[in-house]
Amino acid sequence: MTKQLTFKNLPHKTIERLSQYRRALLLCLSNGKTHIFSHEIAKIQHITSVQVRRDLMLIGYSGTLRKGYNIEELINLIGNIIDSEEGINVAIVGMGNLGRALINYFTGKRHKLEIVAGFDTNPDKIGNRFSGVECYSITELNKIIKQKDIKVGIITVPADQTTETAKTLVKAGIKGILNYTPKPIDVPDDVYLEEYDMITTLEKVAFYVKMSDE
Amino acid sequence: MTKQLTFKNLPHKTIERLSQYRRALLLCLSNGKTHIFSHEIAKIQHITSVQVRRDLMLIGYSGTLRKGYNIEELINLIGNIIDSEEGINVAIVGMGNLGRALINYFTGKRHKLEIVAGFDTNPDKIGNRFSGVECYSITELNKIIKQKDIKVGIITVPADQTTETAKTLVKAGIKGILNYTPKPIDVPDDVYLEEYDMITTLEKVAFYVKMSDE
DNA sequence: TTTGCACTGTTATAAATTTAACAACCATAA
DNA sequence: TTATGGTTGTTAAATTTATAACAGTGCAAA
Numbered sequence: 001m002t003k004q005l006t007f008k009n010l011p012h013k014t015i016e017r018l019s020q021y022r023r024a025l026l027l028c029l030s031n032g033k034t035h036i037f038s039h040e041i042a043k044i045q046h047i048t049s050v051q052v053r054r055d056l057m058l059i060g061y062s063g064t065l066r067k068g069y070n071i072e073e074l075i076n077l078i079g080n081i082i083d084s085e086e087g088i089n090v091a092i093v094g095m096g097n098l099g100r101a102l103i104n105y106f107t108g109k110r111h112k113l114e115i116v117a118g119f120d121t122n123p124d125k126i127g128n129r130f131s132g133v134e135c136y137s138i139t140e141l142n143k144i145i146k147q148k149d150i151k152v153g154i155i156t157v158p159a160d161q162t163t164e165t166a167k168t169l170v171k172a173g174i175k176g177i178l179n180y181t182p183k184p185i186d187v188p189d190d191v192y193l194e195e196y197d198m199i200t201t202l203e204k205v206a207f208y209v210k211m212s213d214e
Numbered sequence: 215m216t217k218q219l220t221f222k223n224l225p226h227k228t229i230e231r232l233s234q235y236r237r238a239l240l241l242c243l244s245n246g247k248t249h250i251f252s253h254e255i256a257k258i259q260h261i262t263s264v265q266v267r268r269d270l271m272l273i274g275y276s277g278t279l280r281k282g283y284n285i286e287e288l289i290n291l292i293g294n295i296i297d298s299e300e301g302i303n304v305a306i307v308g309m310g311n312l313g314r315a316l317i318n319y320f321t322g323k324r325h326k327l328e329i330v331a332g333f334d335t336n337p338d339k340i341g342n343r344f345s346g347v348e349c350y351s352i353t354e355l356n357k358i359i360k361q362k363d364i365k366v367g368i369i370t371v372p373a374d375q376t377t378e379t380a381k382t383l384v385k386a387g388i389k390g391i392l393n394y395t396p397k398p399i400d401v402p403d404d405v406y407l408e409e410y411d412m413i414t415t416l417e418k419v420a421f422y423v424k425m426s427d428e
Numbered sequence: 429t430t431t432g433c434a435c436t437g438t439t440a441t442a443a444a445t446t447t448a449a450c451a452a453c454c455a456t457a458a
Numbered sequence: 459t460t461a462t463g464g465t466t467g468t469t470a471a472a473t474t475t476a477t478a479a480c481a482g483t484g485c486a487a488a
Contacts, residue, residue: 015421016414019411019413019418045398097312112420176420178416186260197234199320205391209365209366214220
């Protein structure tokens with residue numbers, strides 16, 4: 001009869017929104033705000049206040065009537081849910097523009113989630129650091145992944161190297177893969193896979209723009 | 215009683231999958247294949263064959279029993295649905311790593327969808343070409359958008375410039391925006407907006423990796 | 429022929445997700 | 459004191475999306 005103690009069955013979309021709420025809340029906090037209403041969060045995220053309240057209900061957080069939610073408390077709670085206590089190490093395979101862009105985005109922002117290695121085949125890149133992240137040869141991938149206890153791999157290699165890269169990562173014992181190439185990959189069931197295809201998204205935007213014309 | 219002639223109410227997810235089917239089909243075609251079964255498409259995309267058949271039903275395409283779908287025909291049909299006949303011009307605002315990565319991805323691949331301009335504030339970039347795309351000063355944005363009839367804008371600027379960039383694009387009359395910064399933006403109802411946040415996705419992967427441990 | 433099989437196309441059902449509806453609460457003002 | 463208004467938390471309904479079930483079809487083998 002007690003509240004759930006694990007968060008294993010939170011809806012996927014709720015997990016995504018929690019991450020977004022946290023980012024928005026951190027910004028509010030840095031602006032000196034201490035409390036926030038559900039409709040304020042909703043406005044920022046382009047969703048309804050009901051959805052916000054429902055998500056917070058699912059994680060068992062209660063606000064104060066007419067005062068809203070305590071921003072700091074909520075940030076901490078979301079952290080307890082989505083972060084791993086001991087932190088998770090991440091590697092980027094493919095240090096081209098996209099790989100380096102991702103490193104810039106992340107570096108120094110999420111202390112519980114750190115990019116600790118980059119990999120590439122280009123000898124000019126190997127040995128260098130990009131925003132503080134060292135680039136290794138892909139031939140060392142297996143070794144480094146184990147050495148640094150890397151659990152998540154981001155694939156940003158050219159499309160034709162995607163399949164091979166994924167295999168290498170899986171063989172090295174990676175637990176989660178985020179594939180940014182347009183080529184879908186196959187992974188064993190025990191590896192969590194998320195794929196995002198920028199071309200698809202742009203084509204979708206173009207489609208709805210076209211539709212609005214007709 | 216006739217079949218639908220417009221595709222305005224295709225599910226959003228179907229639109230996304232159509233784009234992905236096409237990409238997979240183009241690859242198959244270049245490998246010399248002429249026909250494909252629903253379960254083959256499904257395997258590539260990590261979905262079920264039912265879903266594939268359902269999507270194709272929605273767009274009114276019929277395959278041949280025991281022979282599958284004609285790849286070339288299907289590619290053309292998908293093109294008729296999601297592409298705009300006269301093509302759509304796209305601009306990228308923010309020619310950092312991410313912007314340049316996107317240009318590399320797209321250039322020369324989608325003839326009905328072309329990146330025709332980049333914008334930045336950095337004087338070192340302005341006037342240069344990146345993978346054939348010229349970089350203009352952001353002060354010229356309004357002029358160039360109209361001159362080149364650009365309908366879609368991709369935002370890849372640093373987070374703190376996001377809001378301003380979005381405003382500028384909207385004011386210039388853009389019809390669709392794809393926002394890759396972690397900062398949500400507001401746009402009028404007649405502008406189609408798609409936001410994608412790389413940090414959220416990585417945090418999601420990390421969450422499910424953490425969960426699989428517990 | 430006939431039977432079985434491997435597909436497609438479609439309708440029916442289920443699952444996931446969002447939205448609506450509303451009771452409960454309490455600060456404030458009349 | 460009593461009403462008003464704004465906000466939370468929760469249950470119910472609607473919508474969207476995915477899955478299952480199955481009829482229909484025609485090739486291939488017996």
